[in-house]
Amino acid sequence: MDRIIQPPLVDTTACLCRVDAGLKTVAGAKRFVPGAKLCLQPDIKASIHPTRNKPTRGDRNRNQSPLLPGLPDDLAIACLIRVPRVEHRKLRLVCKSWYRLLAGNFFYSLRKSLGIAEEWIYVIKRDRDGKISWHAFDPIYQVWQPLPPVPKEYSGTLGFGCAVLSGCHFYLFGGKDPLRGSMRRVVFYSVKTNKWHRAPDMLQRRHFFGSCVINNCLYVAGGENEGMHRSLRSAEVYDPNKNRWFSISDMSTAMVPFIGVVYEGKWYLKGLGSHHQVLSEVYQPESNSWYPIYDGMISGWSNPSTTLNGHLYALDCKDGCKVRVYDEVTNSWSKHIDSKMHLGNSPAMEAAALVPLNGKLCIIRNNMSISLVDVLKSEDTRGPSAEHLWETIAGKGQFKTMVTNLWSSLAGRNRLKSHIVHCQILQA
Structure with a gap:
């Protein structure tokens, strides 16, 4: 060998x-x-x-x-x-x-x-020409910070994965290059050096796959391989301590995931099968096993979601003005936190990501506006009303945005300039 x-x-x-x-x-x-x-x-x-x-x-x-x-x-x-x-x-x-x-x-x-590390929001966007750019937002000073450009092999790649390991390493992996097809390549940005670095390639070429981080290990599963012309069942894991990728058990069925979340140590995935049927599976790292799931958590689950303080949250409307909470007792999404400030259904206002930030839920929209939801206060029945739990930290000036959108419509520029592909939190 x-x-x-x-x-x-x-x-x-x-x-x-x-x-x-x-x-x-x-x-x-x-x-x-x-x-x-x-x-x-x-x-x-x-x-x-x-x-x-x-x-x-x-x-x-x-x-x-x-x-x-x-x-x-x-x-x-x-x-x-x-x-x-x-x-x-x-x-x-x-x-x-x-x-x-x-x-x-x-x-x-x-x-x-010492508890003085700061969390920043990192956003990867794709413009109308298919080019990738990324941006960092400092929530303390509420300003966007410059970053070194993404590696050229990812400047136009489709269906790549994105994850954070060790809190300060931002990984890009896999994807479909316009010229070379499906890739195994893995690169990461280090907050420490402010540079991009290479990491070991994945075991299999794949794009439009699912990925997550459990116990600081990077898991990927499913997706497509252009050379094989079919959906994949295979899955693998990267351990940064050993600096190696390892194969894990295959999924029950081949799938192209469109949403996923880690909840109570398990990885939940929902996607489309080989015949475009909707499939749902869950992976248990302890037993290295997959099994289908059809319970109330999966039912109706299609929007960005995340976990915070042991609770599972998901967006409940297109513009991210409403968040729903999974109730494990009733096995349903029965609780809601509503801002009572609906922003509309335009692509620019669409909420593309939901991530935890400094103990709050963070909602990022395609127009780069950012809202925070203090879910801890929402759990206090004597606390403020739901709409007072929301705070906008980027993209202030809703009236200006509305005027800009109106002018764009009158000028015939309805096409979305860019949309968010990935969003992660890095701590340093």
């Missing part, structure tokens, strides 16, 4: 990895992270972007200067980790020492352990 050359492992635990070892007092900084250990794995370096040759560690150590003049490095780190995330892009440009600090596992593990 030919030896497969794979990129280096990516450690997902809090550690003092090699890239941090150049800091003078990094050993003393261990006390900031209980249980931190020396990382035996190399740092991320399989960047897609071309880089110049780096000096050896010996040269680095000889020329090492303090992170902040006049302060020991451990105190300097204590200051730098408290800089808001919106400024981290500038911190990397100050000097090589600061870049190495932010590129290592220690810096962001420390922010997370």
Whole structure:
């Protein structure tokens, strides 16, 4: 068997990895992270972007200067980790020492352990010409942030997957390239380096498949393979700790999923079979088994959904102004949270994603407007009315949007300029 050359492992635990070892007092900084250990794995370096040759560690150590003049490095780190995330892009440009600090596992593990890590919203959009772009939204300062462009092999790809591992690695995988057909390729963006990197290819080419993350492992199942001209039953899982893909049990029937969610440790999928019939299956990782499901949760389930605080939520209208809650006791979607502010049925107002953000439900629409729902307050019967649980943090100025839509209609520009393909939350 030919030896497969794979990129280096990516450690997902809090550690003092090699890239941090150049800091003078990094050993003393261990006390900031209980249980931190020396990382035996190399740092991320399989960047897609071309880089110049780096000096050896010996040269680095000889020329090492303090992170902040006049302060020991451990105190300097204590200051730098408290800089808001919106400024981290500038911190990397100050000097090589600061870049190495932010590129290592220690810096962001420390922010997370101290409870100062920030969650940002990452949105992938496709324009009317089929080109892919992506954007990051800072919910604290409520501004969109610049990002390095997606790798060129994904600039026009259809039916690819998207997921987040280790909280700060944004993966794109599979899909159908306009020229090469179905792909096995996997790439990921690291918040630490602000660059794209390669990861091991999937075991099978596929597009329009289902994917999810359970226990920080990436699962994919079903979909299509252009070379096989049929739906797939196969499934596989990627373990970032082992940096390998593994086959898991096949699905009961071949399926092209159009919706999926992880609930109570199980992966629920709903899609179309080989004869365009609607199918539903659930996967149990503990037993590595699939089985069909037809209960009340699946009935009528067709909109974006997510779990938060052990509860399952789904959008209940096209513009995302109403959310329904799954009641496990009655095995039905019997509860609702209504904003009482309907935005209409235009494609621009369509809610494309529902994700958890800082303990709230986050609804993202095609026009990049974002709403938050405080579901914890909704569970308090003495709390405010349902419409007061909603907050708009992006796309404020509904009147302006309505005027813009009206002008576009009068000018004959009804075609949607772009639509959201994927949405994820990254923490750093």
